[in-house]
Amino acid sequence: MFGSHLSIAGSMLNALDDARRLGFDTVQVFTKNQQQWKAKPLDPGLVKDWHARTAELGFDRGGPKDARGRHRGGITSHASYLINLAAPADALWRQSIDLMTDEIERCEQLGIPFLVHHPGAFTTSSLDEGLRRIADAYAELFSRTKGYATVSCLEGTVGAGSQIGGPFEELARLRSLIIEKTGQPDRVGFCLDTCHVHAAGYDLSSAASAKAALSRFDELCGLLHVRVWHINDSKGAAGSHLDRHDHIGHGTIGGPAASLTRDRLLDSGFGTVVNHPAFAHVPKHLETPKEDAPDGRAWDSINVARLRSLRPGEESQWPAPPKVIEAPKTPARTGKSGGKPGKPSGTGVRRKEGSGTSRTPTKVQQSKPKAGSGRRKPRRGN
Ligand SMILES: [Zn+2]
Numbered sequence: 001m002f003g004s005h006l007s008i009a010g011s012m013l014n015a016l017d018d019a020r021r022l023g024f025d026t027v028q029v030f031t032k033n034q035q036q037w038k039a040k041p042l043d044p045g046l047v048k049d050w051h052a053r054t055a056e057l058g059f060d061r062g063g064p065k066d067a068r069g070r071h072r073g074g075i076t077s078h079a080s081y082l083i084n085l086a087a088p089a090d091a092l093w094r095q096s097i098d099l100m101t102d103e104i105e106r107c108e109q110l111g112i113p114f115l116v117h118h119p120g121a122f123t124t125s126s127l128d129e130g131l132r133r134i135a136d137a138y139a140e141l142f143s144r145t146k147g148y149a150t151v152s153c154l155e156g157t158v159g160a161g162s163q164i165g166g167p168f169e170e171l172a173r174l175r176s177l178i179i180e181k182t183g184q185p186d187r188v189g190f191c192l193d194t195c196h197v198h199a200a201g202y203d204l205s206s207a208a209s210a211k212a213a214l215s216r217f218d219e220l221c222g223l224l225h226v227r228v229w230h231i232n233d234s235k236g237a238a239g240s241h242l243d244r245h246d247h248i249g250h251g252t253i254g255g256p257a258a259s260l261t262r263d264r265l266l267d268s269g270f271g272t273v274v275n276h277p278a279f280a281h282v283p284k285h286l287e288t289p290k291e292d293a294p295d296g297r298a299w300d301s302i303n304v305a306r307l308r309s310l311r312p313g314e315e316s317q318w319p320a321p322p323k324v325i326e327a328p329k330t331p332a333r334t335g336k337s338g339g340k341p342g343k344p345s346g347t348g349v350r351r352k353e354g355s356g357t358s359r360t361p362t363k364v365q366q367s368k369p370k371a372g373s374g375r376r377k378p379r380r381g382n
Pocket residue numbers: 193195196243244245381382
């Protein structure tokens with residue numbers, strides 16, 4: 001089940017239409033402007049249309065279990081980056097619980113089975129304090145939303161600064177604490193992100209190391225609790241704690257791009273995750289840069305085709321490499337280039353209009369770490 005984080009600019013239905021156009025099986029969205037604390041309630045007409053459209057696309061079937069044990073597809077909502085359930089300051093913590101409540105409510109109305117959020121950053125307190133804070137927040141969230149079906153998924157992070165959720169041990173402790181406080185194991189799962197796992201220190205650049213990482217995760221957290229994958233290559237090296245996403249096969253997991261082959265991807269964490277039986281029905285969403293390749297194809301299509309082709313018997317889906325168009329040589333400043341009317345530099349390729357990727361989401365792939373942000377500085381990733 002492959003999808004991508006797609007923009008809801010204009011209407012949430014646009015994300016569904018774009019997913020259809022790109023040939024996806026599912027989609028990830030924000031259910032509101034993710035940079036705002038307050039959102040207008042969902043319009044009942046939109047909710048009705050959303051349900052109709054997801055049913056029409058078949059996006060409401062299959063996938064992992066929701067909190068009531070039903071398989072309602074793989075549509076995933078990504079919670080706002082403003083939320084920090086680990087915040088030591090009461091005002092921010094309260095505000096985060098209110099916004100997270102709204103996120104859960106919206107998912108419930110839209111029939112979205114999975115809500116991914118970053119565990120949080122403990123900032124001026126401690127890891128233990130931060131974990132306790134998140135679990136306390138969950139106790140309140142679940143008592144406000146009794147009986148809801150949406151599974152909240154703790155996303156593994158790169159573990160930068162005081163950000164919680166890099167080491168698998170932290171994810172395991174966190175889920176256990178939440179279950180202890182709420183008594184509701186079915187409502188809390190995990191989301192893993194290939195870029196984050198790798199940058200957190202679990203090397204995914206070979207199938208062997210990826211298998212080792214996954215068995216470690218299984219021992220500590222349980223693979224069956226992974227409800228969502230984010231599939232991104234990583235610009236930063238394994239253990240770099242850098243949260244920078246790259247196209248599949250262009251980063252330090254599946255790259256280098258210059259010599260990319262299907263076999264190379266197969267022998268990386270991508271092959272391991274795509275073909276792992278535990279994830280056969282788990283939605284796998286791209287959060288890679290939304291742009292068009294030099295030959296006009298949407299990168300989302302190329303990235304998904306690369307992933308799909310890794311499955312046995314689907315080798316033929318391996319997409320043609322995007323034609324690399326040489327950057328025009330910078331003409332000399334003054335008239336020397338004379339004869340040939342070269343293309344003006346920087347306009348070699350026209351963006352395809354209406355390719356469905358022009359309404360790009362997002363902060364998701366645009367949050368760039370400051371150079372040298374390193375381990376100590378908390379920052380938001382995806
Ligand atoms: Zn990220």
